[in-house]
Amino acid sequence: MIKLSGRLSGLEESVTLAITAKARALKAEGKDIIGFGAGEPDFDTPENIKEAAIKAIRGGHTKYTPVGGINELKDAIIGKFERDNRLRYSREEVIVSCGGKHSIFNLFQAILDPGDEVIIPAPYWVSYPVMVMLGGGTPKVVHTRESEGFRMTPEAFEAHITRNTRAVVINSPSNPTGAAYTAGELEKLAEVALRHKLLIISDEIYEKLTYDGFLSSSIASVSDEVKKNTVVLNGVSKTYSMTGWRIGYAAGPKEIVKAMTNIQSQSTSNPASISQWAAVEAISGPQGTIEAMKVEFEKRRNAMVDGLNAIPGVSAIRPQGAFYVFANISKSLGKRVGEKTLKGSVDIANYLLDSAGIAVVPGEPFGDDSFVRLSYAISMKNIVDGVRRINEAIGRLK
Numbered sequence: 171m172i173k174l175s176g177r178l179s180g181l182e183e184s185v186t187l188a189i190t191a192k193a194r195a196l197k198a199e200g201k202d203i204i205g206f207g208a209g210e211p212d213f214d215t216p217e218n219i220k221e222a223a224i225k226a227i228r229g230g231h232t233k234y235t236p237v238g239g240i241n242e243l244k245d246a247i248i249g250k251f252e253r254d255n256r257l258r259y260s261r262e263e264v265i266v267s268c269g270g271k272h273s274i275f276n277l278f279q280a281i282l283d284p285g286d287e288v289i290i291p292a293p294y295w296v297s298y299p300v301m302v303m304l305g306g307g308t309p310k311v312v313h314t315r316e317s318e319g320f321r322m323t324p325e326a327f328e329a330h331i332t333r334n335t336r337a338v339v340i341n342s343p344s345n346p347t348g349a350a351y352t353a354g355e356l357e358k359l360a361e362v363a364l365r366h367k368l369l370i371i372s373d374e375i376y377e378k379l380t381y382d383g384f385l386s387s388s389i390a391s392v393s394d395e396v397k398k399n400t401v402v403l404n405g406v407s408k409t410y411s412m413t414g415w416r417i418g419y420a421a422g423p424k425e426i427v428k429a430m431t432n433i434q435s436q437s438t439s440n441p442a443s444i445s446q447w448a449a450v451e452a453i454s455g456p457q458g459t460i461e462a463m464k465v466e467f468e469k470r471r472n473a474m475v476d477g478l479n480a481i482p483g484v485s486a487i488r489p490q491g492a493f494y495v496f497a498n499i500s501k502s503l504g505k506r507v508g509e510k511t512l513k514g515s516v517d518i519a520n521y522l523l524d525s526a527g528i529a530v531v532p533g534e535p536f537g538d539d540s541f542v543r544l545s546y547a548i549s550m551k552n553i554v555d556g557v558r559r560i561n562e563a564i565g566r567l568k
């Protein structure tokens with residue numbers, strides 16, 4: 171008998187991956203599949219960044235580095251926080267990890283004890299609750315409404331705080347909804363967090379991908395007091411199309427950053443040296459490619475939102491950021507395909523894949539079973555064709 175750790179009891183097989191695997195298998199059989207599942211930009215990493223990596227290899231930057239990142243990269247990150255967020259950090263308040271996900275994982279390992287609760291607004295990024303559980307804590311989900319733009323109100327936030335609450339996760343712009351908080355809304359949430367002495371965990375990985383002129387702000391910029399109680403998470407994956415390079419970072423109180431660095435020193439050690447040098451160029455080199463990517467994403471977002479809203483029984487709000495649309499499919503629930511009744515978002519996703527060759531991600535693992543997530547990190551042609559096929563498939567439901 172093989173025994174696994176009890177900590178893994180909350181860790182289920184990812185439904186998202188199951189559908190992705192099925193879509194891939196169908197594609198391999200030669201089926202015409204349009205995949206709306208992409209969780210990464212479909213643009214190539216900019217040339218100047220690739221060149222910096224090649225230069226790092228040739229220059230011999232191929233050995234262990236300090237665990238929390240090279241000073242050149244920490245300084246580039248410090249410069250970015252000053253430039254973009256008017257936040258001042260020292261090197262001891264910054265850690266570079268193997269992707270933003272790794273920074274968040276380290277953070278939960280560093281701050282949680284059994285019984286500690288972490289408030290997570292839903293719909294949430296699938297990994298937050300699992301990472302809280304792996305850190306020994308308990309996720310406390312706060313459901314938000316589509317009619318409120320999927321934004322947690324200060325009242326709902328406060329109503330979920332108990333004496334065991336330790337932290338709150340704010341992800342703006344959000345994966346999977348694309349919702350983003352205004353500076354004023356962040357100020358109100360920060361006020362509640364401070365009053366209850368909670369740590370604010372602010373995942374700002376989609377900071378640069380905002381539309382219609384919306385400017386993303388960091389909750390840590392609200393005041394010095396808020397900054398002292400916030401860990402900001404960010405990375406190069408989404409902003410610079412660098413998902414494969416695995417560089418993310420966190421900035422916050424030095425005691426926490428030190429603990430995260432210790433955890434990292436006993437697990438992964440430093441992030442790849444070559445990727446770190448590429449990230450220096452990404453963060454401090456020319457920033458023009460971000461704007462070009464944004465312009466393209468904004469067009470695709472509009473096409474997708476307009477297309478989905480033209481489908482009878484489907485609706486989607488226009489998100490301020492990221493590259494996802496969270497589409498409301500609740501009107502299709504309870505409808506039938508042959509003998510089978512579509513009961514939730516997983517059934518809808520399977521139906522769209524089987525009957526129309528469309529891969530979407532069910533909302534259930536993101537905490538809302540009445541929605542599916544569609545990524546617009548795919549070509550305009552696929553968006554247009556895909557939305558048409560969804561329309562036809564939904565129209566066939568009885």
Ligand SMILES: *Cc1c(COP(=O)(O)O)cnc(C)c1O
Pocket residue numbers: 268269270271272295341344345373375405406407408413416417418
């Ligand atoms: C993609 C993503 C991350 C981090 O990705 P990395 O590639 O690990 O840097 C973090 N948070 C959210 C919400 C994401 O979607």
